[in-house]
Amino acid sequence: MTRTVENEHEHEYDVVVLGAGPVGENVVDRVRAAGLTAAIVEAELLGGECSYWACMPSKALLRPVLARSDARKVPGLRGAVHGPLDALDVFAHRDETVGHWKDDGQVDWLDSIGVRVYRGHGRLSGPRRVTVEGPEGDRHALTARHAVAVCTGSRAVLPPLPGLAGARPWTSREATSSDRVPGRLIVVGGGVVGVEMATAWHALGSHVTLLVRGDGLLPRMEPFVGERVAEALRARGADVLTGASVEAVVRDGGSGPVTVVLEGGDTVEGDEVLFATGRAPRTEDVGLETVGLEPGSWLDVDDSLRVTGSDWLYAVGDVNHRALLTHQGKYQARIAGAAIAARAAGDTLEDAAPWGSHAATADHAAVPQVVFCDPEAAAVGLSLAEAERAGHRVRAVDVEMSSVAGAGLYAHGYRGRARMVVDLEREVLLGATFVGPAVGELLHAATVAVTAEVPVSRLWHAVPSYPTLGEVWLRLLEAYRDGAGTV
Numbered sequence: 001m002t003r004t005v006e007n008e009h010e011h012e013y014d015v016v017v018l019g020a021g022p023v024g025e026n027v028v029d030r031v032r033a034a035g036l037t038a039a040i041v042e043a044e045l046l047g048g049e050c051s052y053w054a055c056m057p058s059k060a061l062l063r064p065v066l067a068r069s070d071a072r073k074v075p076g077l078r079g080a081v082h083g084p085l086d087a088l089d090v091f092a093h094r095d096e097t098v099g100h101w102k103d104d105g106q107v108d109w110l111d112s113i114g115v116r117v118y119r120g121h122g123r124l125s126g127p128r129r130v131t132v133e134g135p136e137g138d139r140h141a142l143t144a145r146h147a148v149a150v151c152t153g154s155r156a157v158l159p160p161l162p163g164l165a166g167a168r169p170w171t172s173r174e175a176t177s178s179d180r181v182p183g184r185l186i187v188v189g190g191g192v193v194g195v196e197m198a199t200a201w202h203a204l205g206s207h208v209t210l211l212v213r214g215d216g217l218l219p220r221m222e223p224f225v226g227e228r229v230a231e232a233l234r235a236r237g238a239d240v241l242t243g244a245s246v247e248a249v250v251r252d253g254g255s256g257p258v259t260v261v262l263e264g265g266d267t268v269e270g271d272e273v274l275f276a277t278g279r280a281p282r283t284e285d286v287g288l289e290t291v292g293l294e295p296g297s298w299l300d301v302d303d304s305l306r307v308t309g310s311d312w313l314y315a316v317g318d319v320n321h322r323a324l325l326t327h328q329g330k331y332q333a334r335i336a337g338a339a340i341a342a343r344a345a346g347d348t349l350e351d352a353a354p355w356g357s358h359a360a361t362a363d364h365a366a367v368p369q370v371v372f373c374d375p376e377a378a379a380v381g382l383s384l385a386e387a388e389r390a391g392h393r394v395r396a397v398d399v400e401m402s403s404v405a406g407a408g409l410y411a412h413g414y415r416g417r418a419r420m421v422v423d424l425e426r427e428v429l430l431g432a433t434f435v436g437p438a439v440g441e442l443l444h445a446a447t448v449a450v451t452a453e454v455p456v457s458r459l460w461h462a463v464p465s466y467p468t469l470g471e472v473w474l475r476l477l478e479a480y481r482d483g484a485g486t487v
């Protein structure tokens with residue numbers, strides 16, 4: 001239904017989605033497939049952070065880096081991949097991957113599934129109501145018969161350091177979209193963005209100094225992962241400084257070299273500085289105050305992704321802070337879409353029990369993540385420390401991946417390590433972690449084992465092909481059986 005009142009257009013849909021990142025797009029896709037009408041509101045580009053300034057451009061920058069690194073370890077190929085990366089060619093591939101920061105393809109797709117797109121900044125304006133301010137000053141008042149889903153994602157956080165605001169630091173946006181290789185790049189933060197971007201820009205030709213406040217890289221994974229990744233970065237010539245806390249940033253006039261001042265007074269000079277220090281929810285200006293919620297907060301949800309205390313408001317993807325990953329947000333979107341459709345049809349959500357089709361249970365038990373650094377890192381479920389903190393009686397076994405025939409064939413002198421964490425009560429896997437070339441492709445088997453709670457006794461019957469990296473599973477099971485490699 002559409003009605004025009006002076007300059008404000010009023011429209012009614014079954015579902016209104018705020019934010020057309022990968023997650024918002026999947027929510028509308030699912031509710032449309034269930035026969036509901038839907039509108040989606042986007043302030044920038046349809047496709048969101050992931051498509052233009054996060055997953056896609058970062059992986060386009062990293063793919064040549066990892067391919068070159070692997071090829072250099074394959075006998076007969078070393079000479080063929082001797083020289084530096086062709087940065088301009090890499091940038092051209094990155095630009096093509098992100099559709100040159102144009103979203104025509106997304107517009108066509110949303111059009112083809114019958115979703116109405118509103119361009120502009122959207123805000124809640126009371127229960128089930130959203131107001132959109134368009135780029136030309138046009139305003140639209142949208143009413144949702146059944147549900148509003150906030151899928152507005154997250155943005156980079158800059159710490160409140162003296163001099164930082166005027167120093168024009170890079171965030172993940174500049175680090176993924178720059179077409180200039182800085183001579184010296186300082187990276188602050190040893191999390192996923194810091195490590196991936198340090199890897200990419202070092203390989204593209206920057207001298208990288210990675211400043212890590214804590215004592216290691218990738219602190220959410222098993223400690224051996226960060227150790228191997230730091231060792232490899234250092235071996236390639238990057239500086240990795242741990243226990244390095246930034247106190248101030250100096251860049252006179254906002255241009256020229258930038259100086260980072262560390263606690264204790266040491267300084268590091270660079271041509272650019274990237275702050276990869278975490279994310280904040282994009283909820284400061286989405287009208288949360290009109291529905292009794294705190295602007296700028298992460299939105300708490302139940303397992304059907306419905307905001308705590310509401311019967312019509314959903315928060316899906318980064319904005320709920322359950323797992324800041326595209327694949328996990330899209331999983332939530334499938335669950336939320338099914339739950340919204342079931343509730344709209346008057347169903348009682350009988351499938352809301354753990355692992356049911358209306359419960360995002362995997363968010364608690366089995367979130368997979370691949371970090372595309374060199375060597376790659378991949379993990380799912382609980383680390384040993386997390387499992388122990390959660391009170392499980394566990395045993396972890398480690399194996400060196402060089403013990404696998406497929407590893408030696410994949411790359412000469414292959415170095416990697418794998419760990420599985422076994423729940424001793426039920427003899428099922430709670431988590432698995434891998435570090436080494438190409439281990440990202442090993443992860444889904446681990447995700448299936450953790451999610452399906454496959455007993456260790458049955459895993460013996462899942463025979464990995466010879467000679468692949470997958471044979472690491474056999475080594476892990478043997479180590480567990482023989483009591484070897486126990487951590």
Ligand SMILES: Cc1cc2nc3c(=O)[nH]c(=O)nc-3n(C[C@H](O)[C@H](O)[C@H](O)COP(=O)(O)OP(=O)(O)OC[C@H]3O[C@@H](n4cnc5c(N)ncnc54)[C@H](O)[C@@H]3O)c2cc1C
Pocket residue numbers: 018019020021022023024041042043044045046047048049050051053054055056058059120121122123151152153154172176193282285286316317318319323324325326327328329
């Ligand atoms: C550098 C980097 C690399 C990453 N790499 C990976 C990776 O390899 N794999 C992975 O799984 N994850 C990766 N991530 C995480 C991933 O980008 C996010 O988890 C994902 O983008 C979240 O999707 P989303 O739809 O929730 O939010 P977003 O992608 O942030 O989309 C939200 C959308 O909402 C819009 N919006 C916000 N407010 C409003 C408003 N008021 N009105 C209208 N529209 C609004 C925004 O413009 C945006 O388009 C990476 C993140 C970064 C920073």
Ligand SMILES: NC(=O)c1ccc[n+]([C@@H]2O[C@H](COP(=O)([O-])OP(=O)(O)OC[C@H]3O[C@@H](n4cnc5c(N)ncnc54)[C@H](O)[C@@H]3O)[C@@H](O)[C@H]2O)c1
Pocket residue numbers: 159188189190191192193194196212213214219245246276277278279323324325369370371372
């Ligand atoms: N391949 C992938 O899956 C991928 C790639 C990139 C990003 N992501 C997602 O994006 C999210 C954001 O990544 P991120 O790296 O920005 O966040 P993060 O939370 O992973 O890491 C931020 C790091 O910065 C440190 N830090 C915070 N404040 C600091 C300060 N003032 N000084 C120094 N260090 C400080 C933190 O201790 C932390 O280690 C992650 O949760 C991740 O899941 C995923």
